[in-house]
Amino acid sequence: MVGVTEEGAITFVSDIWGGAISDRQILEKFGILDLFSEGMFVLADRGFDVSDLLENKGVHLNIPPFKKSAPQLTDEEVAKTRSIANRRIVVEDIIGLVKVNKILVQKMPQHL
Secondary structure (H helix, E strand, O other): OEEEOOOOOEEEEOOOOOOOOOHHHHHHHOOHHHHOOOOOEEEOOOOOOOHHHHHOOOOEEEOOOOOOOOOOOOHHHHHHHHHHHHHHHHHHHHHHHHHHOOOOOOOOOOOO
């Protein structure tokens, strides 16, 4: 799990768990919730529904709309999905750079 600000700064990187732990458990056990403050927005994938944990802190969860029984998303849902997708590209690019350049393989001194 990787936390990234809108400006592209990496704020959190979890240990690698290989499916042995859920995203929800990582949020609950490793203090990530403590990094959020009231009024913040969290962008996540559809399957990452931890809105109950975030609502308790006054944090808003943005996940792409689900396609309901209707054959298509509404215009509003399409616009929201595009907006979220544009921001996700930034996060995915940063994760790719971290992997390719082996950034964060070792602990980074605070002064950096």
